[in-house]
Amino acid sequence: MRIGLIGLGRMGQGMGARLLSGAHELLVYNRTAGKAKDLEKAGATVATTVAAACKEREIVISMVADDAALNDVTLGAGGIRASLPKDAIHVSMGTHSAGAIQALAAAHAEKGQAFVAAPVLGRPDAAAAGQLVIVAAGPPAALKECEPAFSVMGRKTVEAGAAPESALAIKLANNFVLGCAIQTMAEGFSLVRKYGVNPQVFYDVMTEGLFAAPAYKVYGKLMVDSSYDKPGFTTRLGLKDIKLALAAAELVNVPLPSGSVVRDRLVGAIAHGDGDKDWAVLGREQARACGLE
Amino acid sequence: MNIGFIGLGRMGRGMAHRLLEGGHDLVVHDVVRAAGDDFVKAGARFGDTVADLCAGREVVVTMLVEDATVIDVAIRAGGLCESLPKGAIHIAMGTYGVAAIRALAAAHAKAGQVLVAAPVLGRPDLAASGQLGIVAGGPADAVRRSEPLLQLMGRKIFPAGELPESATAIKLANNMVLGCAMVAMAESFSLVRKYDVAPQIFYEVITEGLFSAPAYKGYGKTMVEQTYDNVGSPITVGLKDANLIAAAADLARVPMPSLNIYRDRLLGAVAHGDGDRDQAVLAREQARAAGLE
Numbered sequence: 148m149r150i151g152l153i154g155l156g157r158m159g160q161g162m163g164a165r166l167l168s169g170a171h172e173l174l175v176y177n178r179t180a181g182k183a184k185d186l187e188k189a190g191a192t193v194a195t196t197v198a199a200a201c202k203e204r205e206i207v208i209s210m211v212a213d214d215a216a217l218n219d220v221t222l223g224a225g226g227i228r229a230s231l232p233k234d235a236i237h238v239s240m241g242t243h244s245a246g247a248i249q250a251l252a253a254a255h256a257e258k259g260q261a262f263v264a265a266p267v268l269g270r271p272d273a274a275a276a277g278q279l280v281i282v283a284a285g286p287p288a289a290l291k292e293c294e295p296a297f298s299v300m301g302r303k304t305v306e307a308g309a310a311p312e313s314a315l316a317i318k319l320a321n322n323f324v325l326g327c328a329i330q331t332m333a334e335g336f337s338l339v340r341k342y343g344v345n346p347q348v349f350y351d352v353m354t355e356g357l358f359a360a361p362a363y364k365v366y367g368k369l370m371v372d373s374s375y376d377k378p379g380f381t382t383r384l385g386l387k388d389i390k391l392a393l394a395a396a397e398l399v400n401v402p403l404p405s406g407s408v409v410r411d412r413l414v415g416a417i418a419h420g421d422g423d424k425d426w427a428v429l430g431r432e433q434a435r436a437c438g439l440e
Numbered sequence: 441m442n443i444g445f446i447g448l449g450r451m452g453r454g455m456a457h458r459l460l461e462g463g464h465d466l467v468v469h470d471v472v473r474a475a476g477d478d479f480v481k482a483g484a485r486f487g488d489t490v491a492d493l494c495a496g497r498e499v500v501v502t503m504l505v506e507d508a509t510v511i512d513v514a515i516r517a518g519g520l521c522e523s524l525p526k527g528a529i530h531i532a533m534g535t536y537g538v539a540a541i542r543a544l545a546a547a548h549a550k551a552g553q554v555l556v557a558a559p560v561l562g563r564p565d566l567a568a569s570g571q572l573g574i575v576a577g578g579p580a581d582a583v584r585r586s587e588p589l590l591q592l593m594g595r596k597i598f599p600a601g602e603l604p605e606s607a608t609a610i611k612l613a614n615n616m617v618l619g620c621a622m623v624a625m626a627e628s629f630s631l632v633r634k635y636d637v638a639p640q641i642f643y644e645v646i647t648e649g650l651f652s653a654p655a656y657k658g659y660g661k662t663m664v665e666q667t668y669d670n671v672g673s674p675i676t677v678g679l680k681d682a683n684l685i686a687a688a689a690d691l692a693r694v695p696m697p698s699l700n701i702y703r704d705r706l707l708g709a710v711a712h713g714d715g716d717r718d719q720a721v722l723a724r725e726q727a728r729a730a731g732l733e
Contacts, residue, residue: 360653
């Protein structure tokens with residue numbers, strides 16, 4: 148397919164490489180041009196504007212950091228909305244607010260353009276290996292057209308429904324469940340520590356039984372080792388995602404009391420100088436809250 | 441070994457059968473005499489009273505429902521403390537509060553006996569097949585002497601430390617992590633439902649990724665199918681445990697904000713008449729809070 152890719156961060160670069168390996172014809176754009184070098188070597192054509200990256204494309208994928216960047220590349224002068232060829236699809240694959248996605252869906256619909264939200268689960272290594280899980284929502288015909296692109300970027304595509312914001316609800320809820328699991332483990336560790344238990348023993352009890360899953364094994368280990376300095380995902384990014392979940396919930400009147408607890412602890416961690424640590428540092432923040440550190 | 445076993449409920453009977461099958465000399469006791477019939481047929485003796493059961497026993501295992509019961513069995517006239525030989529071990533395998541375990545440990549020490557707290561992880565089917573997880577806390581020598589028995593009842597023994605209450609803290613913290621996982625799932629399901637996502641789809645996303653563990657698969661499935669009348673662990677038992685956890689946290693000065701949310705949702709479920717339903721009914725309680733039911 149003829150594909151445009153806008154946003155070449157660590158995730159976008161991996162996804163771009165996968166699209167090239169799938170024999171798609173790729174135009175790439177990034178605000179900082181230097182990030183396009185590797186993909187250019189691998190066969191992509193570098194566009195110097197968003198409009199140029201949309202030229203004669205069947206699909207234009209955006210993978211940008213936040214709502215502001217997404218709105219800018221989509222709605223700005225010479226943006227995706229103004230430049231998308233007739234019958235082409237804008238596929239937004241970043242993690243955004245449900246509200247922003249709803250607004251963009253409406254903006255594209257006004258011009259008769261198709262819009263798909265397809266946030267991904269997985270880190271940059273999974274993106275580079277084409278092992279992402281893609282949660283996609285949008286008009287069924289558009290989803291079907293995107294499949295050749297999705298199938299080279301991900302190991303699995305989950306279809307969430309016809310409304311693009313449904314995909315964001317799933318993605319944000321998944322991150323929210325992770326945030327809650329981290330906070331809950333933090334509370335568990337501080338309780339057992341006060342009763343003289345070696346944290347490793349509690350880790351073993353959890354992860355060999357009911358909680359034998361990556362979320363508990365990975366983040367539980369970081370807490371046992373107090374290893375917060377090599378962040379896979381930082382406290383600040385965790386706060387961003389939890390706030391997105393809370394906002395999505397508020398938009399449809401769903402109270403999320405656990406989300407409020409996680410948000411407050413993340414804010415506390417940042418207040419104590421742990422904003423750029425791995426968000427497993429909630430283990431330490433909870434320990435502080437009970438006088439252990 | 442000469443063993444006594446008190447408490448032949450759904451868990452206790454499976455565990456006692458394992459001890460009998462291990463070739464030990466077993467005396468059993470339960471307030472319901474008929475509960476001992478099949479043990480007598482299988483070669484055990486029924487002790488008419490606790491005092492009768494204690495005669496000549498090296499170890500007595502209790503598997504009783506709650507703090508008040510186990511304390512009564514231990515300290516009343518003719519109870520364990522009065523009737524067990526000096527040097528004997530009481531292995532308390534129910535889920536009790538920290539204060540109760542401390543009181544039991546002190547009472548046994550005064551009577552020249554030893555308490556080992558060995559709460560279990562697993563349901564009656566695992567008890568019957570000797571596949572429980574067992575967390576054992578107590579003086580090292582007593583735990584070592586108990587081990588041959590624990591190994592008949594469990595597939596894995598986790599050493600918690602020299603203090604019996606350390607084992608209690610681990611068991612309670614594990615239950616807390618489970619309760620909070622259910623609350624987080626419940627909150628997520630109500631969020632995605634409001635975005636028109638089929639709960640089954642969200643279930644698949646979480647359980648094939650970060651949360652591919654029994655806690656999420658089991659309770660998540662019950663939430664998707666709303667089969668709350670098929671009761672594994674009812675809301676009222678969850679509430680009993682949540683209160684034990686809160687008391688342990690109180691004693692050790694550990695704020696546990698996620699636990700408080702879990703406890704409040706359990707109370708709400710009881711208030712709405714769901715007290716005897718499976719704990720997964722927390723999803724319905726959360727849906728109520730979000731105006732979905």
